[in-house]
Amino acid sequence: MIPWLSPDNLLFPPVEMALTEPDGLLAAGGDLSSQRLLAAYHRGIFPWYNPGEPVLWWSPDPRTVIFPAEFQPSQSLRKLLRKNHFRITFDQQFSAVMRECAAATPERPATWISDDIIEAYTRLHHQGHAHSVEVWQDDQLAGGLYGIALGQVFFGESMFSRVSNASKIAFATLMSQLAQWQFAVVDCQVVNDHLLSLGAMEIPRRDFQKLLQTYVPQASLAPQGHWRAQEMCGN
Numbered sequence: 001m002i003p004w005l006s007p008d009n010l011l012f013p014p015v016e017m018a019l020t021e022p023d024g025l026l027a028a029g030g031d032l033s034s035q036r037l038l039a040a041y042h043r044g045i046f047p048w049y050n051p052g053e054p055v056l057w058w059s060p061d062p063r064t065v066i067f068p069a070e071f072q073p074s075q076s077l078r079k080l081l082r083k084n085h086f087r088i089t090f091d092q093q094f095s096a097v098m099r100e101c102a103a104a105t106p107e108r109p110a111t112w113i114s115d116d117i118i119e120a121y122t123r124l125h126h127q128g129h130a131h132s133v134e135v136w137q138d139d140q141l142a143g144g145l146y147g148i149a150l151g152q153v154f155f156g157e158s159m160f161s162r163v164s165n166a167s168k169i170a171f172a173t174l175m176s177q178l179a180q181w182q183f184a185v186v187d188c189q190v191v192n193d194h195l196l197s198l199g200a201m202e203i204p205r206r207d208f209q210k211l212l213q214t215y216v217p218q219a220s221l222a223p224q225g226h227w228r229a230q231e232m233c234g235n
Helices: 034-042 075-083 094-102 115-126 166-180 193-197 205-215
Strands: 025-029 056-058 063-066 087-090 130-137 140-150 153-161 185-189 201-203
Touching: 034 115, 034 140, 063 205, 075 166, 087 166, 094 115, 094 130, 094 140, 094 153, 115 130, 115 140, 130 166, 140 166, 153 166, 153 205, 185 205, 201 205
Parallel strands: 153 185
Antiparallel strands: 025 056, 063 185, 063 201, 087 130, 130 140, 140 153
């Protein structure tokens, strides 16, 4: 059994109480208010559930992360970056990026990114907590990603490509900027082959929690503002 969260209670159970099967399931219920989402991310907890069902909250063990200062794009990705075929912006089309991430594809006919999720994270974007990277080709959105920034941690949520490698371009550009801004870690949640190809690694949940305690201070729950594109473009 897992705890059921009431609408008026923002407290989460300790992450150590998460189930091992399914891995990381911690609690259910509650809502997607900004206060609850920020409280969750501050503790390394994120929502992931099927549309129309109760919200499920997760804290998997191990956790998949990337350290921006250690990120090294592959040789093929470096070549793509040097060709400069794409224009990259930040925080210009947040909702559009989310809807592209939610769109069905042949590999993923269904998505967990519901209208409620889009509304909740767009609200966080307006408050200055959630951010997007947009990759453009011929003035068309070709790829991108979005996530939450708290303190010196970026919590990556999802990415998409309409043009081959566009999401990798978004990711590599973001890593470069986060390293310049002295972000310590990027949370990728759970491992997959695509993330491994970008240099992600798995670490024990207890080590991830220690990183959060160091790099996500309570003060970071205040809005941080939008990332201005002119500060972020270029490789």
